[in-house]
Amino acid sequence: MIRLLIADDESLLRMAFRMVFEAEPDMEVAGEADDGEQAARLARYLRPDVVLMDVRMPGLDGIEATRRIVRDSPRSRVLILTTFDLDEYAFAGLKAGAAGFLPKNTRPPELLSAIRNVAAGEAALSPRVTRRVLERFAPQMTPGPAERDERLAQLTAREHEVLVQVARGLSNAEVAAALHLAEATVKTHLSRVLVKLGLRDRAQVVVFAYETGLVRPPPPTSDHRSHGGGQAQEDGT
Missing domain, CATH: 3.40.50.2300 (Response regulator)
Known part of the structure; x- marks a missing residue:
């Protein structure tokens, strides 16, 4: 219940x-x-x-x-x-x-x-919507070098790769395809990332990646639409 x-x-x-x-x-x-x-x-x-x-x-x-x-x-x-x-x-x-x-x-x-x-x-x-929110408002953050967070040193190279891909808005299936892994393996790596970094879910993974500078927002574009219903649609789907 x-x-x-x-x-x-x-x-x-x-x-x-x-x-x-x-x-x-x-x-x-x-x-x-x-x-x-x-x-x-x-x-x-x-x-x-x-x-x-x-x-x-x-x-x-x-x-x-x-x-x-x-x-x-x-x-x-x-x-x-x-x-x-x-x-x-x-x-x-x-x-x-x-x-x-x-x-x-x-x-x-x-x-x-x-x-x-x-x-x-x-x-x-979806991780993509989370990422898009952070890309819009991430300039309000002041991330320093990624090395400043000591927790990152606990990650293996593969876990670090999974962290970055998830923070960029990829689903588990997309991360698996990008890194040539089984989806179940991606889930295992992500679970270990959450434990080692003390995070609770994918949303916190994305925030962490932006705050530490692992992932940075793209350069500003000429798209200045207001916060309206059109922006709430995800990637035209």
């Missing part, structure tokens, strides 16, 4: 989420919060598997609440809700330790699938 905590200041939205989740045989709503302070407190008390976190709430916002939950309730994983896929809140949520983010208009089947993935220890979104 996946225990959920819903954090949103809109009571009607919380009610709608509850109705969707409680119709599922493997989910139960452990609690609700209408602000970040309450969400962080309930996460410590209820120990939910997944926290569905709005970012714009009165008082303590969802980003700081996520940071506190990741710090104080490590077994609980956070899914950030954003207006668009590619916005500053998605970036801030990943930096704060969220397992992923979803737009608020995500269809119920996709939302339920994301929650199950997160509860199983996976990231909630």
